Amino acid sequence: MDRIPFGIRRLDTTIDGGVPAGSVVLLSGEAGAGAREFMYTCAAMNGLLQADPDLFDLYYGDLASGAVPPEEVHYLSFTSDERKLRQEMGLAMDDDLVSSSSPAVTFHDLSSEFFQLSPVPREWYSDRTATLSDLNSTRERQSVPAALGERLSDSAANNLVVIDSLTDLVAGAGDDLAWDDIPVLLKGISRAAFEWKGIILAHVNKETLSALQHGQLMDAADGTLLFEWESGGSTRARTMVVKQFRGVLSRIEQENIVRFETEIGDAGFDISDVRKIR
Numbered sequence: 482m483d484r485i486p487f488g489i490r491r492l493d494t495t496i497d498g499g500v501p502a503g504s505v506v507l508l509s510g511e512a513g514a515g516a517r518e519f520m521y522t523c524a525a526m527n528g529l530l531q532a533d534p535d536l537f538d539l540y541y542g543d544l545a546s547g548a549v550p551p552e553e554v555h556y557l558s559f560t561s562d563e564r565k566l567r568q569e570m571g572l573a574m575d576d577d578l579v580s581s582s583s584p585a586v587t588f589h590d591l592s593s594e595f596f597q598l599s600p601v602p603r604e605w606y607s608d609r610t611a612t613l614s615d616l617n618s619t620r621e622r623q624s625v626p627a628a629l630g631e632r633l634s635d636s637a638a639n640n641l642v643v644i645d646s647l648t649d650l651v652a653g654a655g656d657d658l659a660w661d662d663i664p665v666l667l668k669g670i671s672r673a674a675f676e677w678k679g680i681i682l683a684h685v686n687k688e689t690l691s692a693l694q695h696g697q698l699m700d701a702a703d704g705t706l707l708f709e710w711e712s713g714g715s716t717r718a719r720t721m722v723v724k725q726f727r728g729v730l731s732r733i734e735q736e737n738i739v740r741f742e743t744e745i746g747d748a749g750f751d752i753s754d755v756r757k758i759r
Contacts, residue, residue, distance in 0.1 A: 483549045485641065485680045488526025489519070490541050491752035495736065498545030500704070501728040503675040505667065507647075507698055508684045510708025515719045515743050515750055518573045519708065520643055520684050522749030525570060527641050528554045528582035536581050540748045551641040551679055554586045557632055559595040559625070559649040562606075563588040566645075574749035587636070594628040595649065625650065626658060626666060633670065637677040646684035647698065660694065667701035674703075703727055708743075719743045721752075 486499035493499045500506060510516035529537045530550050544550065558566060566588060570579045592606040623631075629644075636642060650663055658666070667683065674681050683702065687695055699705045704726030711720045721741040723733055742754035 483678070484545075484547055485551055486527070486544055486548045487519075488523045488530075488541065489750055489752065491755075492741070493548065494545060495738070495752075495755070496729045496732050498548035500680050502549070502678045502680065504703040504728075505671040505674050505681045505683065505701075506726075507667075507702040507705040508682055508708070509687045509695065509698070509705055511688055511710055512686060514708040514710050515721065515745065516684055516686075516706070516708040517569075518745050518750040519706070519721075520645065520682055521570045521573050522751075523641065523682060524554055524556050524586055524643050525574060525578055525582040525749060527551055528585035529578060530585075532583075532585035533581045536578070540578060551639065553636070553640040554643075555589060555632070555636040555640055556586055556643045556645065557589045557591060557629065558645045559591045561645070562590055562592070573745060575747040578748065589632050589636070591625065591628050591632070594623050594625050626662075629666075633673070633681075637674065637679050637681060639677070640679040642679065642681045644681065644683040646686070648684070648686045648689050651685075651689065651694075664697040664701040667698060671701060671703055699724060704729055719745075 483502040484497060484499035485502055485504075486493045508516045508520055526537070526541060527550060529540065531554070556566065561569075567579060567583060596606045597603070633642065647663065647667070650658060650666075651660065670681060670683075685695075685698060687707070690698070705724040706726075707722045707724050709720050709722065711718045719742070721743050722739075723730055736755075737758040738755055739758055740756045741752050742756065744751055744753040
């Protein structure tokens with residue numbers, strides 16, 4: 482089975498090179514606990530592999546045997562534009578890594594579809610170069626799910642796709658989606674992803690969901706990585722737990738791994754320590 486690297490070397494090495502091709506991975510966590518940095522690092526590192534292999538070798542090293550990198554990297558956002566994304570990525574990792582990987586990361590801005598029926602003025606999220614007549618012109622409205630489905634159908638095959646984020650869909654899709662539609666949509670993406678043979682990362686802020694809602698999303702995805710803050714004495718640490726993951730969790734169980742301690746450095750998200758059952 483082909484495995485696609487996350488782009489986080491110590492994690493990829495632990496799980497035999499990466500994620501089984503065709504997987505949808507839910508990145509769920511507390512605010513600031515590392516889920517977003519994980520997402521940024523995956524996109525940047527896999528983009529760097531395409532754009533600058535020498536720099537990739539410096540930051541990551543050699544891919545594991547059996548690991549097959551994605552052909553392309555696509556980043557979908559419902560609320561942010563590309564400039565803001567690049568800026569946020571630069572806060573999570575070295576600027577050289579971000580700038581060198583950027584040409585190989587294709588950004589898709591779905592804010593027009595997301596905000597068009599909201600109270601947000603159109604000029605706040607439309608192209609800054611658009612004329613006033615462009616902003617005031619009417620056109621057939623495309624729903625948020627339709628826009629997302631179109632981008633995935635066009636971009637997901639054999640590629641890494643980041644969806645940023647399911648939290649936005651839950652909070653602001655309005656009449657396009659009710660909550661019950663979100664797990665169904667994710668199940669549909671998972672079904673299609675099996676044929677696309679790439680990997681899809683879908684971010685969600687766990688604190689915005691009830692336990693039932695979070696469980697429904699976990700059930701709809703192929704795997705879930707849970708990012709948490711852990712307190713001990715006067716310090717706080719970021720940790721990551723593999724909650725469920727077909728084709729990955731069994732490997733971690735064989736190694737008796739309970740929890741990954743994580744950190745954010747020049748290369749973005751990284752594993753700093755591994756806790757094992759004693």
